[in-house]
Amino acid sequence: MAHQQYQEALNVLHECMESCNHCFDSCLKEDDVQMMTKCIRLDRECADICGYLEAAITRNSPYVSELASVCAKICDDCAEECAKHDHDHCQECAKACRECAEACRKIS
Amino acid sequence: MAHQQYQEALNVLHECMESCNHCFDSCLKEDDVQMMTKCIRLDRECADICGYLEAAITRNSPYVSELASVCAKICDDCAEECAKHDHDHCQECAKACRECAEACRKIS
Amino acid sequence: MAHQQYQEALNVLHECMESCNHCFDSCLKEDDVQMMTKCIRLDRECADICGYLEAAITRNSPYVSELASVCAKICDDCAEECAKHDHDHCQECAKACRECAEACRKIS
Amino acid sequence: MAHQQYQEALNVLHECMESCNHCFDSCLKEDDVQMMTKCIRLDRECADICGYLEAAITRNSPYVSELASVCAKICDDCAEECAKHDHDHCQECAKACRECAEACRKIS
Numbered sequence: 001m002a003h004q005q006y007q008e009a010l011n012v013l014h015e016c017m018e019s020c021n022h023c024f025d026s027c028l029k030e031d032d033v034q035m036m037t038k039c040i041r042l043d044r045e046c047a048d049i050c051g052y053l054e055a056a057i058t059r060n061s062p063y064v065s066e067l068a069s070v071c072a073k074i075c076d077d078c079a080e081e082c083a084k085h086d087h088d089h090c091q092e093c094a095k096a097c098r099e100c101a102e103a104c105r106k107i108s
Numbered sequence: 109m110a111h112q113q114y115q116e117a118l119n120v121l122h123e124c125m126e127s128c129n130h131c132f133d134s135c136l137k138e139d140d141v142q143m144m145t146k147c148i149r150l151d152r153e154c155a156d157i158c159g160y161l162e163a164a165i166t167r168n169s170p171y172v173s174e175l176a177s178v179c180a181k182i183c184d185d186c187a188e189e190c191a192k193h194d195h196d197h198c199q200e201c202a203k204a205c206r207e208c209a210e211a212c213r214k215i216s
Numbered sequence: 217m218a219h220q221q222y223q224e225a226l227n228v229l230h231e232c233m234e235s236c237n238h239c240f241d242s243c244l245k246e247d248d249v250q251m252m253t254k255c256i257r258l259d260r261e262c263a264d265i266c267g268y269l270e271a272a273i274t275r276n277s278p279y280v281s282e283l284a285s286v287c288a289k290i291c292d293d294c295a296e297e298c299a300k301h302d303h304d305h306c307q308e309c310a311k312a313c314r315e316c317a318e319a320c321r322k323i324s
Numbered sequence: 325m326a327h328q329q330y331q332e333a334l335n336v337l338h339e340c341m342e343s344c345n346h347c348f349d350s351c352l353k354e355d356d357v358q359m360m361t362k363c364i365r366l367d368r369e370c371a372d373i374c375g376y377l378e379a380a381i382t383r384n385s386p387y388v389s390e391l392a393s394v395c396a397k398i399c400d401d402c403a404e405e406c407a408k409h410d411h412d413h414c415q416e417c418a419k420a421c422r423e424c425a426e427a428c429r430k431i432s
Binding site: 018051054 | 118122125126129130132133155156159162163166167168
Binding site for chain 4: 061062
């Protein structure tokens with residue numbers, strides 16, 4: 001079954017979606033929110049595409065490869081931006097995004 | 109953090125989303141697809157709302173309670189329909205939906 | 217057909233989704249982004265639920281009424297927050313949200 | 325503003341999302357649902373990506389081009405499948421998908 005073949009990717013995507021949405025929420029609570037606007041934007045982009053790809057994998061979509069390719073790019077960008085900020089939620093998000101980008105490249 | 113307080117619900121929602129989308133895919137491959145149309149419909153409804161609620165919880169949405177209430181109702185209906193069919197994917201989906209409905213009621 | 221019966225609601229929901237996402241994008245470009253964090257959050261909540269409800273209506277979901285009820289509440293909150301800010305995008309978003317809340321109440 | 329520059333694409337995407345979800349709903353009501361399974365699948369794929377791309381455009385996502393490229397491919401496939409079936413909803417959906425594929429290629 002497609003969704004079992006991709007089980008590792010599903011776990012990593014889910015972790016990345018969680019980390020990005022948590023980072024989005026946390027950035028909006030920071031004192032230096034002005035510094036975090038690019039991070040807030042990319043967190044939303046990345047959380048949304050990870051959630052979308054998760055759903056696509058589990059319904060055995062014929063477009064997993066193409067979507068994973070877009071997702072890898074968004075994860076790369078989000079990882080790069082988050083890595084610039086010292087907040088724990090940003091560092092954790094950067095890590096989750098890097099792992100997710102790698103998993104996406106494997107299935108794209 | 110909101111997404112940790114709800115960790116059990118997140119796991120159950122994710123499992124339910126996977127089961128519903130797998131059931132959707134599997135029903136469309138069955139010989140008796142004509143018998144499965146209500147199941148196919150509810151699988152999509154249920155997978156979509158579970159994915160939506162997962163994302164809402166992780167971004168610390170103020171509307172988790174209201175969304176969980178709608179999600180519980182959809183899970184109940186999907187469980188009831190899936191339980192009528194002997195296919196393994198339907199029986200597994202019914203189980204995942206019942207657990208998810210219960211978890212949703214706890215947070216609604 | 218369900219999606220024609222609801223044509224007015226679909227138009228208003230679509231307008232609201234656009235206005236909220238445009239307001240989200242615009243708030244993140246403002247100098248006083250620190251003042252806009254609640255608006256940014258609610259813009260995302262509101263855009264997402266409006267898009268979700270649009271899709272649900274067009275696929276003839278049995279849960280339009282329940283979803284419209286949640287959507288009305290989110291639109292109300294987003295309208296109230298946006299109305300506090302003088303930016304054009306906030307004032308326009310408040311107007312779109314108020315109209316959408318009303319349309320949602322009609323179908324809930 | 326991004327969402328105005330893309331206004332034509334937004335209209336076409338919205339029309340396509342509606343047509344695909346209406347076709348999904350209608351296929352599940354047909355007597356020959358066994359013949360429609362590929363159509364049902366692609367309708368969901370196409371409606372979901374069109375809705376996703378609409379939202380991405382309106383929030384001024386940096387990934388509109390990549391997403392539009394995936395969306396064009398899905399629209400092409402859905403148009404090809406729908407065109408095989410005589411049902412009005414399939415023929416209308418095929419037309420909406422072809423227009424949407426073209427609009428997506430312009431912005432990809």
